[in-house]
Amino acid sequence: MRIVIIDDSGLRATVLEEGLREAGYDDIHIVPPRGGFVARVERMAPDVVLMDLGSPSRDTLEEMLTVSRALARPIAMFVDQSDDSMIGAAIDAGVSAYVVDGLRKERVKPVLELAVRRFNAFARLQSELDEARTALSDRKIIDRAKSILMSQRGLGEPEAYALLRSSAMNQGKKIVDVAQALITASDLLGGV
Amino acid sequence: MTTDLRIAFLPLTDAAVLAVARERGFAEEEGLHLDLVRTTSWATLRDRLVFGQVQAAHMLAPLAVAVTLGLSQQAAPLSAPYKLNVNGNMLVMASEFAQALDPDISARLDDPLGTAHDFAAAIGLWKRKPVIGVVHRFSSHSVMLRYWLASAGVDPDRDVVLRVLPPSLTVEAMRAGEIDGFIAGEPWGSAAIDAGLAETVAIGERIWRRGVEKILAFRTPWLEENPDSVDRLLRALARAATWCDAPEHHEALAHLLSQPHYVDQPAEVILRALSGRIVPRVDMAPMGMPDFMLFSREATPFPWRSQALWIYSQLVRWKMVEHSADNAAKAASVFRPDIFRRALADSDVAIPGASMKVEGAVASPLAVGSKRGGLTLGPDRFFDGRVFDPERIEDFLAGF
Numbered sequence: 253m254r255i256v257i258i259d260d261s262g263l264r265a266t267v268l269e270e271g272l273r274e275a276g277y278d279d280i281h282i283v284p285p286r287g288g289f290v291a292r293v294e295r296m297a298p299d300v301v302l303m304d305l306g307s308p309s310r311d312t313l314e315e316m317l318t319v320s321r322a323l324a325r326p327i328a329m330f331v332d333q334s335d336d337s338m339i340g341a342a343i344d345a346g347v348s349a350y351v352v353d354g355l356r357k358e359r360v361k362p363v364l365e366l367a368v369r370r371f372n373a374f375a376r377l378q379s380e381l382d383e384a385r386t387a388l389s390d391r392k393i394i395d396r397a398k399s400i401l402m403s404q405r406g407l408g409e410p411e412a413y414a415l416l417r418s419s420a421m422n423q424g425k426k427i428v429d430v431a432q433a434l435i436t437a438s439d440l441l442g443g444v
Numbered sequence: 445m446t447t448d449l450r451i452a453f454l455p456l457t458d459a460a461v462l463a464v465a466r467e468r469g470f471a472e473e474e475g476l477h478l479d480l481v482r483t484t485s486w487a488t489l490r491d492r493l494v495f496g497q498v499q500a501a502h503m504l505a506p507l508a509v510a511v512t513l514g515l516s517q518q519a520a521p522l523s524a525p526y527k528l529n530v531n532g533n534m535l536v537m538a539s540e541f542a543q544a545l546d547p548d549i550s551a552r553l554d555d556p557l558g559t560a561h562d563f564a565a566a567i568g569l570w571k572r573k574p575v576i577g578v579v580h581r582f583s584s585h586s587v588m589l590r591y592w593l594a595s596a597g598v599d600p601d602r603d604v605v606l607r608v609l610p611p612s613l614t615v616e617a618m619r620a621g622e623i624d625g626f627i628a629g630e631p632w633g634s635a636a637i638d639a640g641l642a643e644t645v646a647i648g649e650r651i652w653r654r655g656v657e658k659i660l661a662f663r664t665p666w667l668e669e670n671p672d673s674v675d676r677l678l679r680a681l682a683r684a685a686t687w688c689d690a691p692e693h694h695e696a697l698a699h700l701l702s703q704p705h706y707v708d709q710p711a712e713v714i715l716r717a718l719s720g721r722i723v724p725r726v727d728m729a730p731m732g733m734p735d736f737m738l739f740s741r742e743a744t745p746f747p748w749r750s751q752a753l754w755i756y757s758q759l760v761r762w763k764m765v766e767h768s769a770d771n772a773a774k775a776a777s778v779f780r781p782d783i784f785r786r787a788l789a790d791s792d793v794a795i796p797g798a799s800m801k802v803e804g805a806v807a808s809p810l811a812v813g814s815k816r817g818g819l820t821l822g823p824d825r826f827f828d829g830r831v832f833d834p835e836r837i838e839d840f841l842a843g844f
Contacts, residue, residue, distance in 0.1 A: 287622065305491070308484040308610040311580055314517070315608035318581065339495050348491065 253355075254279045255363065256298040258289065260307055261374075268302065268370045275366055285309035290316040300360060301350040302367050305343060317350060338364065345371040390428040397431030400438050445475065447673050451660075452481045452489045453502035455612055455707045457630040457717050458529040458658050460697055461739055462502060463706055465677075465684035473683075474676035482705060485610050486580045487517075493661060494520045499670075500677070502528060503661040506755045509775050510582040513765055521774075523667045524659035524752075525783035526678050528685075530744045531655055532717055532737035533585050533648030534633035535592075537574075537625030538618065539725075542643050544569050549644060549724045550731060556650050556827040560596035563645070567603055570624075575605040577614050577626030584648075584657050585627040587758045592651050594844070595828050601762070618642055629657070630717035630737065631709045637726055638713055644724035649735050652804070654742070654824040656751045659779075667783065678787035685740035694718040735822065742822045743794050743814070747779035750800040750834040757837050761844060772837060785815075794819040803832040 255277060259265040265282045272280050281296055283289050285307050293301065294316055303310060338361070342349065345368040351360050394416065401412040420430045453459040459480075465471045466478040481498055483489045486507060493501040494511065495518075508524050510516045544566035545559060546552040552559050567574060578586040590600040600606060609617055611628045618626070618641040625642060626632075636642040648655050660681070667674055687693055698715035701707045707714060716722050717737050721730035738744045756775035760767045781799040788795060797813040804826045811820050826832075832840050 287620075305488050306484060308613050310485040310487040311608050311610050314487050315581055340497075343491060343495055343497055348488070 253277065253300060253359065253363070254296065254298045255281070255300045255302065256293055256296055257282045258285050258293065258301060258303040258307065258309070258313065260285060260304060264304070264371070264374045267374050268367060271366050271370045272363070275362065277363070285313075294320055299352045299355055300363055302363075303348050303350070305346045305348045310348065313350075341368050346375070347371045393428055393435065394431045397434045400434060404438075446472075446477050447475060447676070448477045448479060449500065449673060449677060450479045450481055450498040451500045451502065452483045452492045452498045454483055454486065454489060454610070455709075456502075456632075456658075457701060457707060457714055458532050458737065459502050459706065460688050460701060460718070461528050461681050461685045462660075463700055464688055464697065465680045467700055468684065468687060470680040470684045470687070471677070474680045476673070476676055476680060480705075484612060486583075490516060491518075493522070493663065494518050496663070496666075499662065499666060499673075501661050502658050504580060504583045505656045505659045505751070506582040506584060506587055506759065507580060508659055508661045509752060509755050509759065509778050510764075512774055512778050513759075513771060515759075515765060516582060521664040522661045522778055523664045523780045523783070524661050524747055524778055525667070525674065525780040525787070526660040526681055527656065527745045527747055528658040528660055528681075528739070530657055530738045531649040531735060532629055532657055533588065533627055533655070534630065534644055534722070535576075535589060535625065535627040535646040535648075536633045536636050536642035537576075537645045538641065539643055541566060541570060541574060541624050542645055545645065549728065553644065553647050553650055553724070553731075556592060556646055557595060559646060560592050560598070563593070564596040564598045564603075567598065573603065573605050574624040575607050575622070577609050577617060577623040577628070578606050579611050579614075579628050580608060581764070582759075584655060584755075585629070587755065588648055588651050588655060589627050590762060591758065592646060592827070615639060615641065631707060631714045634713045634716050634723065635709055637723060638710075640726045643726075644722065647722070647733065647736070649733065650827060652824070652826050653735070654738075654822060656755065659747065667780075671786070674783060675787035678784065679791055682740070682745060682788055682791060682793045685745055688718075689738070689740040691719065738822075743796055743819055745793075746784055746796055747781055748796075748799065748801055748803075749776045749779045749781060750803050750832070752776050752779040753800075753834040753837065754803050754832050757832065757840055760837075761841055767837070767841070776834075789815075792816065800834050803834070804829075805831045 257265045257268055269280050269282060283292055290312055347367050349364055397416060398412040401407050401415060416427055416430055420427045451462055453462055462480055466480060471478045489501050492498045508522045511520055512522050545562045593600045607623055611632045614626045614628050614632045615636045617623045618636050688697060698711040698718055701714050702711035720733045720736040722733050723730050753776050756772060759765045765771055785795055795815045804824055806821050806824045808823055809820050
């Protein structure tokens, strides 16, 4: 079974390809949706095309699927149109699939399930990365607020942090928000 | 109690009514909270609607007809009880191509038939088939471009290459030389002009003075099961549309749409379509086109069944669907004037008395029967003077 992955994100495509290879599929091709990618896909005559649901190039691909003569059989989205939970999971995960009509459901379903799992895992990884980035910048803001308090109020570092924390608790805010407010105020007043 | 509704849209100026219903409190007044889902392709917008991830969508009118007829992936009956706008498209071409046309752009736009013939000649002078971007096979843009090209004997399936690409990629494709021009909804034509990549060759409004554009599409079963939410949404949209049409709001509307979670293009470029002041080439002064894009006046939102049938006639004409009484009935059923009437019965919106009309027959503003009186329809002529009688589709098709 020839599987073509069309994805803007090279990393996600690789994550998916690796999963498919582990599962024993070996005829896998990655095509970035740029330039004349549709002609390349058409020449490859794939059995299954997996594509990022968020890619603006889906309309271009579907047009090819509609008019193509190279693909003898029509292509249908998803394996079994009545399989709503599968379709829902695929859309939630952000993956769309085009399957050559006539491919047996049992053969394609594991590919789709794997794609959904890998897309979800990739999304989780990315949001963890974003959170880590936010945490890092939060720490920088708090550090700066602490140093303002230390120099303006002559506090030690633990006291400065305790003051930020108790102010945040009293105001029902996050420490980073109180710290940001302090930095802004200090900037406005011409402080450090 | 507030009802949550998820509605998918593409980043286009004609998503204005949805944005305004949400941001200006019109939806809230009806007890609705709108979650607007920004989508980058028509395929994904269609899938989100068909598979129930959203309750409604800002959809190309021909796509709603095509999905209902089973021509675009999974077949699903869709219903459009409300038109989000009329007009708003522009065909732009690279200047090297357009130099074979009338250099007087005003004259070029005023005479679509003459320009179509010049365009046919320009194809012969071009070193290869010109590649024209269209946003979708089942788009008003594609249907209108085909109609216009064919009027000069150009076969759109043989003499040019129509390349499908979503509106947000058109400008980059021009820059990369992958297409020689494109027809798309605003602000993308203006954005390409502003970048010095293209100039205006034809205006949708000059091809069909009142051309159907985006509709609000629902899955028919959901529409039937949720009459209260549908009615409230239509009332909110009708008030938002009136707000959008008012010239004093155009600037604020352009700023609203310019935000990254809506269209994400400069407000100044978006404003051109809203205010009907189109810059046809980067070095030219704006040209006044008061009917460039309509949201509310002349009962714009009313879904005339004859317009769904006109779209159907064009799909038949280009062999995208086989004509049968059954298919015609299915296509006509997509537009739902009955729901429009029910939702807006107690509002001050003008509601036409009829559900069908002969399309292309109004040459100058015409007063028509309406429930509340005082409804005047604007001119709706096709540039070639043809009229479409929805009762006589075969005769109409035989005329091409």
